Amino acid sequence: MRSAYAIGLDVGGTRIAAGLMERKGRIVHESKVSTPKEAGPFAIVDAMIAAIGDVMAGVQPSEVAGVGIGLPAQIDFAHQSVEYCTNLPIAGLDVRGLIMSRVKFPVTMDNDGHTAAFGESCFGAAKSLRDFVMITLGTGVGGGLFLEGRINRGSRGFGGEVGHVVLEVSGPPCPCGGRGHLESYAGRPAIIREAREAAGTYRGSSLARRAGGDIEAITAEMVVEAANAGDKAGVEIMGRVGDMLGEALVGLVNVLNPQAIVVGGGIGESCPLVIERAAARIQDEALAGRRDVRVVPALLGNDAGVAGAAALAFEDHDSREGLH
Amino acid sequence: MRSAYAIGLDVGGTRIAAGLMERKGRIVHESKVSTPKEAGPFAIVDAMIAAIGDVMAGVQPSEVAGVGIGLPAQIDFAHQSVEYCTNLPIAGLDVRGLIMSRVKFPVTMDNDGHTAAFGESCFGAAKSLRDFVMITLGTGVGGGLFLEGRINRGSRGFGGEVGHVVLEVSGPPCPCGGRGHLESYAGRPAIIREAREAAGTYRGSSLARRAGGDIEAITAEMVVEAANAGDKAGVEIMGRVGDMLGEALVGLVNVLNPQAIVVGGGIGESCPLVIERAAARIQDEALAGRRDVRVVPALLGNDAGVAGAAALAFEDHDSREGLH
Numbered sequence: 001m002r003s004a005y006a007i008g009l010d011v012g013g014t015r016i017a018a019g020l021m022e023r024k025g026r027i028v029h030e031s032k033v034s035t036p037k038e039a040g041p042f043a044i045v046d047a048m049i050a051a052i053g054d055v056m057a058g059v060q061p062s063e064v065a066g067v068g069i070g071l072p073a074q075i076d077f078a079h080q081s082v083e084y085c086t087n088l089p090i091a092g093l094d095v096r097g098l099i100m101s102r103v104k105f106p107v108t109m110d111n112d113g114h115t116a117a118f119g120e121s122c123f124g125a126a127k128s129l130r131d132f133v134m135i136t137l138g139t140g141v142g143g144g145l146f147l148e149g150r151i152n153r154g155s156r157g158f159g160g161e162v163g164h165v166v167l168e169v170s171g172p173p174c175p176c177g178g179r180g181h182l183e184s185y186a187g188r189p190a191i192i193r194e195a196r197e198a199a200g201t202y203r204g205s206s207l208a209r210r211a212g213g214d215i216e217a218i219t220a221e222m223v224v225e226a227a228n229a230g231d232k233a234g235v236e237i238m239g240r241v242g243d244m245l246g247e248a249l250v251g252l253v254n255v256l257n258p259q260a261i262v263v264g265g266g267i268g269e270s271c272p273l274v275i276e277r278a279a280a281r282i283q284d285e286a287l288a289g290r291r292d293v294r295v296v297p298a299l300l301g302n303d304a305g306v307a308g309a310a311a312l313a314f315e316d317h318d319s320r321e322g323l324h
Numbered sequence: 325m326r327s328a329y330a331i332g333l334d335v336g337g338t339r340i341a342a343g344l345m346e347r348k349g350r351i352v353h354e355s356k357v358s359t360p361k362e363a364g365p366f367a368i369v370d371a372m373i374a375a376i377g378d379v380m381a382g383v384q385p386s387e388v389a390g391v392g393i394g395l396p397a398q399i400d401f402a403h404q405s406v407e408y409c410t411n412l413p414i415a416g417l418d419v420r421g422l423i424m425s426r427v428k429f430p431v432t433m434d435n436d437g438h439t440a441a442f443g444e445s446c447f448g449a450a451k452s453l454r455d456f457v458m459i460t461l462g463t464g465v466g467g468g469l470f471l472e473g474r475i476n477r478g479s480r481g482f483g484g485e486v487g488h489v490v491l492e493v494s495g496p497p498c499p500c501g502g503r504g505h506l507e508s509y510a511g512r513p514a515i516i517r518e519a520r521e522a523a524g525t526y527r528g529s530s531l532a533r534r535a536g537g538d539i540e541a542i543t544a545e546m547v548v549e550a551a552n553a554g555d556k557a558g559v560e561i562m563g564r565v566g567d568m569l570g571e572a573l574v575g576l577v578n579v580l581n582p583q584a585i586v587v588g589g590g591i592g593e594s595c596p597l598v599i600e601r602a603a604a605r606i607q608d609e610a611l612a613g614r615r616d617v618r619v620v621p622a623l624l625g626n627d628a629g630v631a632g633a634a635a636l637a638f639e640d641h642d643s644r645e646g647l648h
Contacts, residue, residue, distance in 0.1 A: 074611075074612070074613050083612075083613050084611075084612045084613055130479065131478060131479040145579070145580075147471065147476055147478075148472075148476065152471055152472065152476075152580075153581070154455060154471075154580050154581025154582060155454065155455040155581050155582055155583045156581055156613065157581070158581040158611070158613050158614055159579060159580050159581035160579065160581075161578040161579060161611055162578075162579055164574075164575065164578040164579075164611055165489065165574075165575030165576075165578065165579060166491060166571045166572070166574055166575050166609075167490060167491075167492075167493060168491075168492060168493060169491060169492060169567075169568070169571050176611055177609070178574065178609045179609075181575075243493075244493070247490045247493050248490070250488075250489075250490055250502065251488065251489030251490050251505075251575065252489075252579070254485040254486075254488040254489065255469070255483060255484065255485060255486055255488075255489060255576070256469075256476075256478050256483050257477070257478025257479050257480055257481070257482040257483035257484075258478065258479060259479045285490075285501070285502045285503075287398075287408075287482070287485055287488055287500055288398070288407075288408045289398050289407055289408055289480065289482050290482055
């Protein structure tokens with residue numbers, strides 16, 4: 001039977017978003033709660049179970065295909081185990097088993113870069129594409145590969161970490177422990193660091209003003225707003241983010257020859273300059289025959305994670321039922 | 325009917341190798357001719373046709389599944405057209421049509437990095453692997469992706485160009501026109517350039533001696549031999565090649581999460597130090613959960629191209645006949 005609904009959970013370091021979604025991608029109920037990070041692993045799982053209950057309101061369990069969960073973690077996809085997780089204390093915990101013992105639905109977990117890519121593929125900027133790379137610019141830089149019509153997770157499920165390609169062998173330290181990775185130039189901490197420096201040097205920059213005169217209070221969002229308003233320091237900082245993103249994409253385009261690059265995440269979706277500059281680098285530097293690759297913003301915004309996770313639950317359900 | 329033989333052609337800038345191969349990978353007839361590069365595109369195609377005739381000797385056409393051809397070119401795989409070719413004047417020429425009009429076999433063309441990867445997958449270092457990256461170190465640095473049990477060519481067939489990932493944004497010029505790509509550190513010209521410099525500075529290095537005292541005559545193979553013999557300059561140069569290869573692989577391992585990296589090509593297969601150093605970089609710098617990726621030398625050597633191309637012909641034949 002083709003169930004009418006699936007539930008998607010997007011679990012982040014600061015909040016858990018849940019949604020009840022129809023097959024065509026319309027989210028009919030939503031719920032957002034803070035992630036009880038300090039209360040420990042079981043409290044986090046309880047919050048996830050509560051969020052599932054919240055969005056179920058009024059719908060029969062038999063109408064729900066299952067639950068998909070996107071986590072900021074390295075998931076061994078075949079074994080559905082959480083192997084590594086930097087921001088939440090859930091590595092090694094049988095998250096799926098704990099949830100399934102309480103909600104009686106099938107549960108499928110995946111890395112949140114993969115669910116975002118799957119969401120854009122089903123309902124967003126990559127609809128009907130067969131090969132694309134998703135890249136999410138936020139505090140971290142993540143993403144996912146969609147190749148030959150499906151999410152490519154690599155051998156264990158750890159693939160798609162496009163923020164961790166080397167752009168300068170002796171570049172700045174990356175939060176992952178490496179050096180000169182894309183994330184060390186394009187993540188929020190890098191943007192903020194650059195902005196604090198610039199606010200002290202650039203006369204007439206709006207950056208300090210936007211932060212109420214307190215340079216330490218500058219956020220990456222303020223830098224994006226400044227860039228979008230044409231502020232010179234903002235344009236320089238975000239232009240550089242776009243340039244470095246472009247350098248990483250040159251390599252990915254040469255290696256993967258995708259049809260498109262979808263740029264998402266809070267920073268990626270809000271700053272057209274980043275996309276412009278990245279696309280220009282590809283134009284200039286990618287190998288012949290690949291320069292027409294489209295670089296486009298993600299379309300689903302904050303809903304990408306929930307929609308992609310719910311779509312994963314539909315996919316899993318349908319393949320179990322032989323509906324594919 | 326499952327034909328007993330397929331013909332593989334490995335077309336390079338300097339020679340065309342052909343082989344008649346049995347299903348299990350044994351090459352029963354071989355032929356090698358110089359590529360008549362100066363005589364123009366049609367002469368090159370004629371030489372390919374002649375090579376097919378050479379290796380057919382004594383075998384009935386009905387026993388041959390088809391011809392596979394690996395070319396140092398960007399092949400639009402679905403359209404079987406040669407879109408770009410740096411070393412041979414055949415871009416835009418209907419190579420496949422010209423050959424099929426004369427030999428009456430089905431012909432399948434592919435990029436030679438892809439055929440090398442396919443050969444290693446069928447008969448070599450990557451037998452039974454589901455996900456690996458092939459990288460060939462020679463004059464150029466090429467390769468191919470094998471993902472989820474098949475060659476991944478990207479949207480048009482241009483994927484797998486692992487030599488063209490950016491390692492230093494302002495690095496040395498790459499033959500492709502970019503800057504700081506892996507190839508600009510690890511291709512033969514880069515090795516030779518380093519060696520000429522080192523031969524002038526390092527006292528007691530064997531490099532100049534190996535070239536008969538003529539620094540201009542140093543080849544990349546001499547540098548590899550020097551490194552393998554423990555010569556300090558040789559070890560430094562080839563160690564650096566391994567380090568830069570490793571930096572590129574850190575990115576590829578993070579993005580693709582493969583089971584293994586297969587290092588082939590004349591330089592890659594002959595210098596264990598390169599593989600050692602590249603593996604060490606991955607150990608140190610790849611994200612958690614991926615560091616156990618195996619980095620292994622290719623096993624098929626000069627036969628990889630022919631074997632992979634012939635295997636492609638078998639695959640193509642069998643899928644047409646519904647034998648897959």
